[in-house]
Amino acid sequence: MQTEKLYYEDAYIREFEAEVISCSRLTDGKDGTVFAIELDRTAFYPEGGGQTADTGYMCIDGNDRVRILDTREKEGRILHYADYPIEPGTKVEGLIDWDRRFDHMQQHSGEHIVSGMICKRFICDNIGFHMGSDTVIIDYNADVDRVSLNEIEAEANRYIWEAHESRIFFPDKEELDKLHYRSKKEIAGDVRITEFPGADICACCGTHVKNSAEVGLVKFISLQHIGKGTRIGLLSGKRALDFLSMNFEQNSEVAKAMAASLDKTASVYLKQKEELKEAKFRASEAEEKYLKYEAEKYRDKGNVLVFEDGLTADGVRKYCVILGETAGGRCAVFSRDKDAGFKYAVIYPGHDIREFIKTMNSALSGRGGGKDGFAQGSVQAEEGQIREFFSSVLA
Numbered sequence: 561m562q563t564e565k566l567y568y569e570d571a572y573i574r575e576f577e578a579e580v581i582s583c584s585r586l587t588d589g590k591d592g593t594v595f596a597i598e599l600d601r602t603a604f605y606p607e608g609g610g611q612t613a614d615t616g617y618m619c620i621d622g623n624d625r626v627r628i629l630d631t632r633e634k635e636g637r638i639l640h641y642a643d644y645p646i647e648p649g650t651k652v653e654g655l656i657d658w659d660r661r662f663d664h665m666q667q668h669s670g671e672h673i674v675s676g677m678i679c680k681r682f683i684c685d686n687i688g689f690h691m692g693s694d695t696v697i698i699d700y701n702a703d704v705d706r707v708s709l710n711e712i713e714a715e716a717n718r719y720i721w722e723a724h725e726s727r728i729f730f731p732d733k734e735e736l737d738k739l740h741y742r743s744k745k746e747i748a749g750d751v752r753i754t755e756f757p758g759a760d761i762c763a764c765c766g767t768h769v770k771n772s773a774e775v776g777l778v779k780f781i782s783l784q785h786i787g788k789g790t791r792i793g794l795l796s797g798k799r800a801l802d803f804l805s806m807n808f809e810q811n812s813e814v815a816k817a818m819a820a821s822l823d824k825t826a827s828v829y830l831k832q833k834e835e836l837k838e839a840k841f842r843a844s845e846a847e848e849k850y851l852k853y854e855a856e857k858y859r860d861k862g863n864v865l866v867f868e869d870g871l872t873a874d875g876v877r878k879y880c881v882i883l884g885e886t887a888g889g890r891c892a893v894f895s896r897d898k899d900a901g902f903k904y905a906v907i908y909p910g911h912d913i914r915e916f917i918k919t920m921n922s923a924l925s926g927r928g929g930g931k932d933g934f935a936q937g938s939v940q941a942e943e944g945q946i947r948e949f950f951s952s953v954l955a
Contacts, residue, residue: 563638564601567614568752571665571767573603574658580650586641594629596639597646603656604640606633610689611668611766616657618642620650628654661767663798667696669726669756669768670778670796674716676760678704678792679742681712686742687789695781696794704790709780716778719759723773727755779803851879855886862889865950867943871895873903877936880905890916894939894946901925901940909933916953923949 561581566573578599586596597618607613613631618640620626630641646652668691675686678700688699730750731739741753743763754764756772769775779800782793795803811825820828858864864887868879876895883891890908897903904926906913910933917935921927924945928937939946 561600562636563599565638566601566603567605567767571661572770574656574661576601576603576654578602578652578654580646580648580652582648583645585645586639593643595642595645597626597642598637598639599652599654602631602638602640603654604628604631604638605661605664605767606631606638608633609765610671610691611664612691612693614656614661614664617655618646619653619655620646622653626652664691665767665769666775666797667691667794667799668764668766669772670716670720670775671696671698671794672754672760672762672764672768673719673756673772673775674698674712674778674780674794675700676742676756676762677712677716677719678702678709681708688791694799696796698792698794699786699789700792701789703785703788704783704792706783709783709792713778713780716759719756720772720775720777723771724757724759725771726768727753727757728768729753729755776801847875848878848882851875851882855879855882858883858887858891861887863887864889864891865947866891866893867895867902868893869896871903873936876903876905880907880934880936883907884909892950894943897938901938902943902946903936903938904928905934905936907934920949 563581566576578601581598581600583595583597586594604614604616605611607630614628615630616628618626618628626642626644626646628640628642632639632641671689671691675689675698678684679686682700682702682704684700684702686698687701688697690697730752736751736753739753739761741761741763751763752765753761754766754768755761759772774797776797777800779795780792781795781803782791784791811822814820814829815822815825818825818828818832854868858866864883866879866883868876871879871893876893880891880893883893884907890906890911890913892904892906894902894904906917906920913933913935914929914931917929917937921929921937921939924939924941926937926939926941929935
């Protein structure tokens with residue numbers, strides 16, 4: 561007995577009555593034992609065509625609720641993966657997770673509209689479609705540029721707001737032969753066509769909105785060139801609205817911190833970034849002058865151990881190199897880390913200091929290393945312990 565596919569008759573069915581045909585133990589998964597339930601009729605859409613499966617519940621006598629975790633079609637059978645078994649012959653009421661289903665309808669319909677427009681403009685094919693829990697990913701065998709994508713986004717949203725009725729049908733062979741429709745593969749048997757007139761006509765087994773206006777809006781959120789093709793990230797409907805709302809909140813916080821208007825955050829950021837770069841350069845120059853001045857205190861003193869707080873890892877390295885040129889021996893610089901311990905750099909030009917660093921790291925709970933007479937890292941030790949170690953080495 562073949563299951564009647566109610567989701568093809570009406571994608572808006574949220575509740576339905578059915579009879580259990582079979583129930584079998586499927587596997588022991590992370591959520592416990594899972595059971596595969598087959599019904600004589602179902603509105604649960606099984607995963608397929610890039611669209612994620614429906615979830616929801618089955619109710620027995622209006623009371624006991626069995627959770628449907630997933631829905632799959634295997635060898636023509638539609639299996640509802642449940643967390644509890646139901647005896648064959650039992651009458652059940654199916655309850656679709658409508659928020660999830662409608663989200664899928666918005667994402668899938670939005671993808672059709674933009675794919676139709678992209679494929680028409682670039683004379684290409686949609687060669688991949690995946691509906692994730694947060695983003696829809698689409699692959700095209702064409703080099704789609706950012707400017708064109710922005711234009712298509714605007715065109716697609718105009719189309720959506722014009723409220724075009726969709727058409728979903730199974731054409732006979734004669735009608736099918738006359739249709740110019742998109743399809744990722746050869747299809748045997750009946751072909752189900754989804755059409756958004758003027759935007760797209762495509763072979764598709766998924767669920768879709770009745771009217772383009774129900775998509776709400778579409779928003780491209782990523783563009784990546786892969787080989788000779790392009791991968792695009794798309795959001796439709798509530799996902800797009802939530803994304804734009806999140807961006808508005810984030811931009812508002814940034815604007816407040818920068819004392820900028822919402823439409824000027826990017827330009828203000830770039831200006832401040834350049835100013836910061838210049839300030840860092842001036843600070844680096846000043847730091848280097850200061851370190852050279854301090855290093856003169858150790859002119860020709862040979863082996864030197866210096867503590868200088870407030871240095872970055874790069875500052876520690878810089879000071880150590882300057883000391884090496886000034887003092888002429890084995891020089892070590894330690895600067896207190898803001899979390900714990902010290903950052904360090906050790907230099908002894910022309911000497912192999914790897915064994916020394918290995919011993920030091922072991923004695924002072926350190927990590928790090930280097931080559932060619934220079935090493936850098938950090939230790940988890942107190943200043944007194946560091947001084948004691950170097951004193952014992954020099955003794």
